[in-house]
Amino acid sequence: MTLRKHTPTVGFVSLGCPKNTVDSEMILTRLRAEGYLISNDYAGADLVVVNTCGFIDDAVAESLDCIGEALNENGKVIVTGCLGAKGNVVRDTHPSVLAVTGPQATQEVMEHIHAQLPPVHEPFIDLVPPQGIRITPQHYAYLKISEGCNHHCSFCIIPDLRGRLVSRPIGDVLQEAEALASAGVKELLIVSQDTSAYGVDVKYRTGFHGGRPVKTRLFELCQALGELGIWVRLHYVYPYPSVDQLLPLMAEGKILPYLDVPFQHASPKILKLMQRPASSENNLARIKAWRAVCPDITIRSTFITGFPGETEADFEELLSFLEEAQLDRVGAFAYSPVEGAAANELPGALPLEVREERRRLLLEFQEDISTQRLEARIGRRMRVLVDEVDEDGALARSPGDAPEIDGLVYVTDGHDLPVGEFVEVEITDCDVHDLYARRLTD
Numbered sequence: 001m002t003l004r005k006h007t008p009t010v011g012f013v014s015l016g017c018p019k020n021t022v023d024s025e026m027i028l029t030r031l032r033a034e035g036y037l038i039s040n041d042y043a044g045a046d047l048v049v050v051n052t053c054g055f056i057d058d059a060v061a062e063s064l065d066c067i068g069e070a071l072n073e074n075g076k077v078i079v080t081g082c083l084g085a086k087g088n089v090v091r092d093t094h095p096s097v098l099a100v101t102g103p104q105a106t107q108e109v110m111e112h113i114h115a116q117l118p119p120v121h122e123p124f125i126d127l128v129p130p131q132g133i134r135i136t137p138q139h140y141a142y143l144k145i146s147e148g149c150n151h152h153c154s155f156c157i158i159p160d161l162r163g164r165l166v167s168r169p170i171g172d173v174l175q176e177a178e179a180l181a182s183a184g185v186k187e188l189l190i191v192s193q194d195t196s197a198y199g200v201d202v203k204y205r206t207g208f209h210g211g212r213p214v215k216t217r218l219f220e221l222c223q224a225l226g227e228l229g230i231w232v233r234l235h236y237v238y239p240y241p242s243v244d245q246l247l248p249l250m251a252e253g254k255i256l257p258y259l260d261v262p263f264q265h266a267s268p269k270i271l272k273l274m275q276r277p278a279s280s281e282n283n284l285a286r287i288k289a290w291r292a293v294c295p296d297i298t299i300r301s302t303f304i305t306g307f308p309g310e311t312e313a314d315f316e317e318l319l320s321f322l323e324e325a326q327l328d329r330v331g332a333f334a335y336s337p338v339e340g341a342a343a344n345e346l347p348g349a350l351p352l353e354v355r356e357e358r359r360r361l362l363l364e365f366q367e368d369i370s371t372q373r374l375e376a377r378i379g380r381r382m383r384v385l386v387d388e389v390d391e392d393g394a395l396a397r398s399p400g401d402a403p404e405i406d407g408l409v410y411v412t413d414g415h416d417l418p419v420g421e422f423v424e425v426e427i428t429d430c431d432v433h434d435l436y437a438r439r440l441t442d
Ligand code: SF4
Pocket: 149, 150, 151, 152, 153, 156, 157, 158, 159, 193, 194, 277
């Protein structure tokens, strides 16, 4: 009788932003390709990998807690991700971790795993699906097009953690997109630190896809992705003039009429202190021009309140911008100093209560605008993507709703709709964030 070998099993915890999710998926794909099993709990794993976030203090605390929990429950822990790149923070708090790496370190993480837990090589069963292993639901996927960032926003340390912009070859990106679409993915979420800068680092080099030359540039990428016949949603786009070229693709239905543009502020003085990309652009004029080409566009943005030096007048300017811009979706964060960020040295730091109060006021101010924008959709017919079905009906998303950050479309009579498929609905009602709809049968 042959004794079957124990299959090495790895527990995996993925924290942080979608870019981290992509890193996690790359490691998970390698693990499965090499025959490791993935455990959903600490007890069933031979060791645990924790992919951490180190962006703000709360994320650091969450990551350190999670490492502590994995050590208590399992004992063998490898740490990767942004927190791993922040000096000795991990080792100082948890000296017993087996290894620590920074972000985008698939190879290094695999080497540490091999050292602790060698793979059992079984070539006939070590199969991995061609689209890799994903941790998002089956019907949508994040597609990372570049790593790093060439900017120096004064509140951010991502360029220190992740390095300068490195664009993935366009042929690789398109190949991955095609594999995902063939595997049944219905929506691609394009992510990077600065999506509009795709290809700048390689001077928009010409790559190849399907035997044809194609430039490493966002417009060409969107054109090609638009041929896949699935939803393509752009995140982290800065309002550069080059973005205007994408609007006709949205108006023609090639890519979703959706832009996630982190404006962060509207006062030129604060934008300058923040050292934001495209800070000298006239954003209101740009938004107007986008809407002229594609009236259905949903614009999402985030803002920081209480940045050092922000006066009442600067904050008022931000509210006036919101009034004029009529953005569809807005997120806001009270400024929070990040260890190592240049903004910590700026004069005029504001007390936490002021930063929080302005955040509250901003969100309250935006509520009416967001509601009115949604109200304008009542009575319209829409194509939505079903995420989930429960006893109250189907939870779906419209072209204007990115998963996890935007609202939902509640299809109240959608109890038997297929999850992960597109369906036609008519919008019947709304509240501040969400739409309500009934299904259409024809
Ligand atoms: S654009 Fe600014 S906020 Fe975004 S990653 Fe680069 S430096 Fe950070």
